[in-house]
Amino acid sequence: MDEFQRIWKRHQYVARASTAFIYGILVSIAMNFFWTPGKIYSSGVTGLAQLIETLTRQYGPIHLSTAALLLLLNLPLFLIAWKNIGHRFTFFTFLAVICSSIMIKSLKPITLTTDPIICAIFGAAINGFGTGLALKNGISTGGLDIIGLTLRKKTGKSIGTINMTFNAFIVLAAGAVYGWPYAFYSALGIVINARVMDMVYTRQQKMQVMIVTNKPKSVVDCIQSHMRRGITIVHGAEGAYRHDEKSILFTVISRYEQAELKAAMEESDPYAFVSISENVQIMGHFYEPEP
Incomplete structure (x- = not known):
């Protein structure tokens, strides 16, 4: 019995590590093939990383890539997860973020189209599938997931309001930087991302x-x-x-x-x-x- 449990646990670890790698590929495809060419912002910390990258490229003395910012913005959240959620959870979340950062940086961007509606829809669908797949296999993609799980564990409450406020800020930033039509395109992408994620990740329904x-x-x-x-x-x-x-x-x-x-x-x-x-x-x- 003990041997079976060890084999099963090892299988789970391999499955989670493989899922983290697959998620990294999918989010990099969404970012480099659709969001960046279409000037679309994602939701959560990924969208914040895109916003800071745009601002540092246009106005800052130092240009930081989205891949590097994604990792840097998640570092303090890893400490919160390590202390409040669990070491195994934090390890696989860190692995998912590392894989996504490396793949975003490594995968050569290909401009399939610059049509913002197409980019918003397909980028969000691909990312939503990857995020749902990660959650379904017991790993997080970092960002607001960590804050949400921490608050729910401590208070029993969700962070729906925080999530909506944060994403509203991302949408407004997209409008301010690229023009207000792009705010609506980014909002469309955020909604589709959430819908596809819910279709894949059914544990919370x-x-x-x-x-x-x-x-x-x-x-x-x-x-x-x-x-x-x-x-x-x-x-x-x-x-x-x-x-x-x-x-x-x-x-x-x-x-x-x-x-x-x-x-x-x-x-x-x-x-x-x-x-x-x-x-x-x-x-x-x-x-x-x-x-």
Whole structure:
């Protein structure tokens, strides 16, 4: 058993390291093939690095590249993550940022088009896929992710307002530097980036599950052996067709766990009625694995 756990842990480390490298390639393609030619700013710390690079190139005595700035801006955040989130998380986040910085610097820019709408859409889609893939495999891409996880761990609150304010600043900066149409193009890219990321990374999407079954103990035991979720049982329900006794089970899962729920139901009661409501809001404790 110990040998299996060591092999599984080694497999996870290799998968995360490979994902960090893939993310570095994807974000460099988005940056060098689309965002830079189209004068589009990304969201978060990447967008801030682009803004500072533009300002130092135009007005500063020293020109700092986006790749170098991306690493420099993340350094204090690595210290926060190391202290407040975890060493393993920080290591793979550092690896993802290093890979992206190296690939942005190394990959030769190719101007496929300068059309800002095309550049905003395709750059955001590629970056959103890379970011979602990284999050899905348990690593962060740095920047505001670290601040968000730290605040959520300490206070239980998200940083939605901070995120929106920061990205609004990036959008306004794009308008001030390149002209106001580019502010709208950058805003379009930020929205698409978020949508694609949500499509790939499904762990944060909550779903309420209602199960009507006449085998409540079997279903509860099977679900809880597949995933770590609390379940509320309502006894004494009655089927309207045959008037047989039923139990109703309620739980909340993430979209990421939907396949595990399906497997548990097929194993415990394939004839149960299962209803799933998407995008529910949670008040109270909802278990999320440590990064």
